[in-house]
Amino acid sequence: MTVPTDTETAGATSSGRPARAARPVRFADPARNAAYWARIDRIVDQAPPLDDDQRARIRAAFHQPEVRRASA
Numbered sequence: 001m002t003v004p005t006d007t008e009t010a011g012a013t014s015s016g017r018p019a020r021a022a023r024p025v026r027f028a029d030p031a032r033n034a035a036y037w038a039r040i041d042r043i044v045d046q047a048p049p050l051d052d053d054q055r056a057r058i059r060a061a062f063h064q065p066e067v068r069r070a071s072a
Helices: 030-046 052-062 065-071
Strands: none
Touching: none
């Protein structure tokens, strides 16, 4: 991957979701890269927001000591 080209800054949007961070260039063709990220944006925008319990479960899954040791 190469250096991100998107310059959006962090912060909340009007929908309450965080602003989209800088993204890596997935494809050398700029049109294909833009279409890829537009598709990802549409998918993410259709998803319902996570509730606090779901966020806690995801955090716990990624902060297990066994998982860290296995991935090292």
